[in-house]
Amino acid sequence: MKTLAPLILFAACGGFSMSAGAQFAKTEDAIKYRQSAMFIQSQHVARLGAMAAGRVPYDATTAVANAEAVAEISKLPWAGFGPGTEGGKAQPDIWQEQAKFKELGERLMSDTQKLLVAAKAGNLDALKAAMGPLGETCKTCHDNFRKK
Numbered sequence: 831m832k833t834l835a836p837l838i839l840f841a842a843c844g845g846f847s848m849s850a851g852a853q854f855a856k857t858e859d860a861i862k863y864r865q866s867a868m869f870i871q872s873q874h875v876a877r878l879g880a881m882a883a884g885r886v887p888y889d890a891t892t893a894v895a896n897a898e899a900v901a902e903i904s905k906l907p908w909a910g911f912g913p914g915t916e917g918g919k920a921q922p923d924i925w926q927e928q929a930k931f932k933e934l935g936e937r938l939m940s941d942t943q944k945l946l947v948a949a950k951a952g953n954l955d956a957l958k959a960a961m962g963p964l965g966e967t968c969k970t971c972h973d974n975f976r977k978k
């Protein structure tokens with residue numbers, strides 16, 4: 831442990847001085863990361879949406895597996911929106927109205943936790959009820975913070 835400490839400190843300081851924030855070597859990596867997380871999330875949400883809409887048969891096990899993925903992935907994109915990572919389809923307002931953006935991110939994570947609880951309830955009505963607010967949260971944030 832003793833020998834590791836200076837290394838960790840070094841990594842942390844080096845990270846903070848970079849425009850892309852602590853986790854990413856380049857701004858492009860941060861953008862790609864958050865877009866990838868959003869994309870994967872949307873694929874799992876779409877599968878649940880298809881079930882909720884009756885386009886594919888309801889299957890409780892599949893619903894839980896997808897809801898678990900969504901609950902985890904919804905935690906990820908935010909690290910990709912660090913200081914100085916403007917670009918992609920992200921509106922510059924994200925960096926001007928950080929509190930509002932953060933609040934919507936937190937709302938998403940709370941919605942996806944509720945979705946997981948609903949999926950585990952094992953019935954289609956619970957799943958349907960949880961999908962509505964989640965979709966609304968995606969839309970609200972995109973309307974405010976994503977370029978057309």
Ligand code: HEC
Pocket residue numbers: 861864865866868869871872875917918919920921931932934935938964965967968969971972975976977
């Ligand atoms: C707190 C804000 C916020 C929430 C909530 C949010 N998104 Fe996004 N999303 C964004 C922003 C900003 C971008 C553009 C990122 C970029 O291009 O750098 C984006 C991009 C995307 C993309 C395009 C990714 C790509 O390949 O470029 C998809 C798909 C997406 N979001 C799906 C979703 C879905 C589905 C939900 C809800 C389950 C959701 N988003 C919730 C802010 C949000």
